[in-house]
Amino acid sequence: MNNNLAAELTAIVTDKNEDQLFVQKNGVTYKVLSDVQASIGDVLKGFAYADKQDALVFTTDIPAIRPGTYGWGEVVKVNRKLGVFVDIGWPDKDVVVSMDDLPAEGRLWPKEGNRLFLSVKVDEKGRIWGILAEEAQFFDDYVEGTKDMHNNDVKGTVFHLKKSGTYAITEEKLILFIHPSERESEPKMGETISGRVIGLREDGVLYTSLKPRAHEVMEEDAMMLLEVLKRSEDGEIPFHNKTDPETIKNQFGISKGQFKRAVGRLMKRNLITQDEHGTRLTDFPAEDKE
Structure with a gap:
């Protein structure tokens, strides 16, 4: 060799x-x-x-990523029978991270464009492989979060998946932890995630939520309700704040509380009005009801 x-x-x-x-x-x-x-x-x-x-x-240009040194590489190809190919900055060469070093569930594998923090090794047959950094390596050189970061928007790259949650790291070397209850779905290894800080762990890791803020959810519900009204024949729907919750859930797919918040937001902007007969757009004339 x-x-x-x-x-x-x-x-x-x-x-x-x-x-x-x-x-x-x-x-x-x-x-x-x-x-x-x-x-x-x-x-x-x-x-x-x-x-x-x-x-x-x-x-003669010594690469940043080589045996004993780590850096970020970009996934350029996925081969389910082998692993993922990663561009680590070597001319005319991508390295493979073996499927044995990737999550057991294929849906959690990195996809093209995702980033991995890795080094390289040469096996006994002379083959060059990418090797992922261990969790401990991220904690050797991270920046502890502070209480005043609460509710800040953060963006990070996923580097470790555990049953207890997902770990990601920001460009500033802050470490984020996302509990399963604070995400809609589990992020992939190497995926870039965006969230908000909801707490601080004793070791300075930032508890992070990937779920939208309450006002953002309300905004989405309000936009949906406004679109329904615009598509209705006369700018009106026979639903209001007294409509029973099950009917609202079946009709709009949201809770009665979400419906009422959406209505309140639209009324605050003078986009709709509401009475015991229903909810209507303000730019449609109200008709007399028997």
């Missing part, structure tokens, strides 16, 4: 033509990817690996 794969090394320029340089180390030849000026016999320092075509290549 070539022990110089995915490794920093010094090599001697052994061949040169108009378009290409070649270097050699321990009798193994590598094609130089970097645009460097060198002559035969010069010594270059760089990084060697096998590209997508298994050709041995050498770059």
Whole structure:
């Protein structure tokens, strides 16, 4: 096995033509990817690996992600029988994170465009694999949250999935924890999530909710109700705040409390009026009721 794969090394320029340089180390030849000026016999320092075509290549630009160092890579392809391919910044090379290192449930695998924090390793057959950072590595270098962050909007990348909840980390290295009760569905590994801070754990981890704020939910319900009124024949519906809850639930798919809040929000904006006969748009004339 070539022990110089995915490794920093010094090599001697052994061949040169108009378009290409070649270097050699321990009798193994590598094609130089970097645009460097060198002559035969010069010594270059760089990084060697096998590209997508298994050709041995050498770059003088040492990559940020290499054995022993971690960084963020982007998922570029998903193969259910193998794992996910990740772009880690190596020219003409993506690394595979094995399916053995991904969630057992396929629906929680990262998808294209998601980000993973990883390093690389070379196995006994000379294959280069991506290896995900352990949970402890995120906690080694994180920023503790503070009480004044309560209700702040936050955005983070999911790095760990547990039965107790989901962990994500922000660009500022704040760690977020989302309890299953504070999400509509479980985020994927590597997914970017947006939420709001709802509490502070003793160790500075921010309890986070992915559910919309109450006023945002109310706004959605109000928009839905307004759309129903606009689509009605005369800008009116035979439902009001005295209508029984089951009827409202069957008709609109929301609770009576949500219905009343939506009505209140629309009335506050003078978009609707309501009486014992129903609810109507303000720009439709009210008809006399028998």
